[in-house]
Amino acid sequence: MADLYYLTIEEAAGLLAKREISSRELTQAVIERIAAVEPRVRAYLAMTTERALAQADSADARIAAGERGRLLGVPVAIKDLLTTKGIATTCGSKMLQNFVPPYDATVVSRLFDAGAVMVGKTNMDEFAMGSSTENSAYHVTHNPWDLTRVPGGSSGGSAAAVAAGEAIYSLGSDTGGSIRQPAALCGVVGMKPTYGRVSRYGLVAFASSLDQVGPFTRTVRDMATVLNAICGHDASDSTSAPLDVPDFTADLEKGVKGLRIGVPKEYMPATLDAGVRARVDEALAALEAQGAIVDRDVALPSTEAALAVYYIIAPSEASANLARYDGVKYGFSYQQGEGMWDNMEKTRGCGFGAEVKRRIMIGTYALSSGYYDAYYLKAQKVRTVIRREFDAAFEKYDALVAPVTPTTAFKIGEKTADPFEMYLNDVFTLPVNIAGLPGISVPAGFVDGLPVGLQVIGKPFDEAMVLRVARGYEQTAAWGAKRPPL
Amino acid sequence: MKLDRSVVTHMSKLARVELTDAEVETFSEQLSEIIGHFDALNAVDTEGVEPTAQPLPIRNVMVDDVSRPSLAQEDVLALAPNTDDGYLRVRAVLE
Numbered sequence: 001m002a003d004l005y006y007l008t009i010e011e012a013a014g015l016l017a018k019r020e021i022s023s024r025e026l027t028q029a030v031i032e033r034i035a036a037v038e039p040r041v042r043a044y045l046a047m048t049t050e051r052a053l054a055q056a057d058s059a060d061a062r063i064a065a066g067e068r069g070r071l072l073g074v075p076v077a078i079k080d081l082l083t084t085k086g087i088a089t090t091c092g093s094k095m096l097q098n099f100v101p102p103y104d105a106t107v108v109s110r111l112f113d114a115g116a117v118m119v120g121k122t123n124m125d126e127f128a129m130g131s132s133t134e135n136s137a138y139h140v141t142h143n144p145w146d147l148t149r150v151p152g153g154s155s156g157g158s159a160a161a162v163a164a165g166e167a168i169y170s171l172g173s174d175t176g177g178s179i180r181q182p183a184a185l186c187g188v189v190g191m192k193p194t195y196g197r198v199s200r201y202g203l204v205a206f207a208s209s210l211d212q213v214g215p216f217t218r219t220v221r222d223m224a225t226v227l228n229a230i231c232g233h234d235a236s237d238s239t240s241a242p243l244d245v246p247d248f249t250a251d252l253e254k255g256v257k258g259l260r261i262g263v264p265k266e267y268m269p270a271t272l273d274a275g276v277r278a279r280v281d282e283a284l285a286a287l288e289a290q291g292a293i294v295d296r297d298v299a300l301p302s303t304e305a306a307l308a309v310y311y312i313i314a315p316s317e318a319s320a321n322l323a324r325y326d327g328v329k330y331g332f333s334y335q336q337g338e339g340m341w342d343n344m345e346k347t348r349g350c351g352f353g354a355e356v357k358r359r360i361m362i363g364t365y366a367l368s369s370g371y372y373d374a375y376y377l378k379a380q381k382v383r384t385v386i387r388r389e390f391d392a393a394f395e396k397y398d399a400l401v402a403p404v405t406p407t408t409a410f411k412i413g414e415k416t417a418d419p420f421e422m423y424l425n426d427v428f429t430l431p432v433n434i435a436g437l438p439g440i441s442v443p444a445g446f447v448d449g450l451p452v453g454l455q456v457i458g459k460p461f462d463e464a465m466v467l468r469v470a471r472g473y474e475q476t477a478a479w480g481a482k483r484p485p486l
Numbered sequence: 487m488k489l490d491r492s493v494v495t496h497m498s499k500l501a502r503v504e505l506t507d508a509e510v511e512t513f514s515e516q517l518s519e520i521i522g523h524f525d526a527l528n529a530v531d532t533e534g535v536e537p538t539a540q541p542l543p544i545r546n547v548m549v550d551d552v553s554r555p556s557l558a559q560e561d562v563l564a565l566a567p568n569t570d571d572g573y574l575r576v577r578a579v580l581e
Contacts, residue, residue: 330565349504380537436541
């Protein structure tokens with residue numbers, strides 16, 4: 001049998017259902033794999049091994065009693081910004097180093113109800129602010145394809161864990177590309193569902209009008225399976241959409257014949273890395289060969305303003321959201337100051353890392369008297385224009401296709417000195433968050449041994465179409481089946 | 487446009503985040519570059535365009551006014567550094 005830790009969810013569920021393997025064997029294989037490669041990859045902030053084995057035994061008992069389920073007994077890794085009852089949830093920050101939440105995030109309890117086995121909590125940029133996982137207050141995560149390079153971010157630990165065989169699938173979050181970008185750089189499938197599709201209850205807030213939870217998997221079919229488990233309305237999150245959720249596996253195999261695919265030319269600029277462009281061009285040719293009608297001349301003219309919109313709206317919302325870390329209710333607390341305000345300023349000065357402080361400063365500036373209209377209000381209006389341009393495009397196209405990132409994975413340390421250079425990594429992903437659309441990154445080959453992602457973007461709540469196009473492409477070239485040389 | 491150090495210091499006061507002198511210096515340079523890129527907004531005509539606060543078409547979500555279980559007070563207060571008889575304790579607010 002192939003290495004158990006590199007099974008897909010579908011393969012694992014099949015073997016578990018036929019009782020050819022047990023959840024305990026599968027979980028043990030993943031735990032042993034973690035022990036073997038984690039010193040080099042460092043995808044995790046904490047392992048939950050004992051609990052994982054207990055959950056595996058419980059899953060085995062449910063299987064023995066005749067229960068079947070796609071996620072029953074399958075090991076998962078959870079980004080450390082989703083609350084887990086009784087298990088520290090640090091958000092990659094010293095501020096929450098000792099924070100042990102008294103409740104599970106809705107997505108976590110949905111997975112646990114489905115029989116998931118949580119093997120650990122994954123590394124991330126502090127408060128999900130970053131594109132390389134280098135902003136973690138704890139340690140750097142290494143790209144399994146080249147250990148001298150970043151895995152992307154902010155969900156870099158969750159992406160690297162799936163790529164390295166340290167989990168069968170994982171959960172992350174995506175505010176401006178934090179699932180799709182690391183998925184692309186690590187050669188796995190990663191999806192941000194429509195804003196409102198997945199509950200954010202128990203997701204530590206970064207930018208509340210942009211944040212969305214989503215999975216990392218090895219195949220598009222697995223992606224559909226995990227979405228089936230986590231999507232849907234939640235009364236605990238007033239921004240979760242009160243809409244029925246279709247079975248995302250239903251239309252997966254319908255193919256792309258006759259589908260209208262648009263390629264926004266602003267996403268294929270002259271500055272795009274030649275290797276990335278070549279892989280995207282090959283993917284488009286593959287979709288055409290399958291009968292898709294591809295138009296390479298779609299215009300989304302306000303794309304160039306999207307980066308500015310994002311870096312006003314996200315820090316503004318963050319500066320408000322992170323006001324809750326005051327050293328009074330939970331988290332790090334500086335107690336030796338001269339008084340309440342001094343304690344609070346020192347709590348936040350010591351508890352937050354550089355990027356978090358930088359964004360709080362940007363957001364405070366954009367919201368401050370005299371700048372609010374020029375920056376925040378103007379950004380919200382441009383946000384409307386960006387959404388309208390997408391809406392107009394979706395009247396003509398079933399889906400849009402673009403690169404995920406301008407380059408492949410960069411070297412650790414290469415971009416840490418220049419924050420703006422780092423922000424440019426998300427230029428093709430953050431417009432999708434601004435407009436609240438679903439987007440996926442699916443492996444599209446390699447440049448010099450490093451993975452490239454293909455992005456498929458859909459209409460709001462049309463995840464089914466995004467998955468169908470991604471699956472149609474994946475069938476022509478199963479790049480996700482390649483494994484890194486670890 | 488160069489963001490003056492005094493502006494960064496003022497923002498840090500508004501946000502209640504203590505910054506070191508070195509951080510103020512670095513941020514004033516970095517924020518100047520980042521905020522300089524915000525001028526890209528001016529290229530988009532937003533005359534008569536309404537702002538978007540969030541992308542969903544839902545507004546004012548209400549819940550039924552009935553009591554339901556919540557987290558236990560002791561579990562929540564256990565997370566706080568300083569409590570007293572069921573309250574969060576802080577240093578004097580008015581001095």
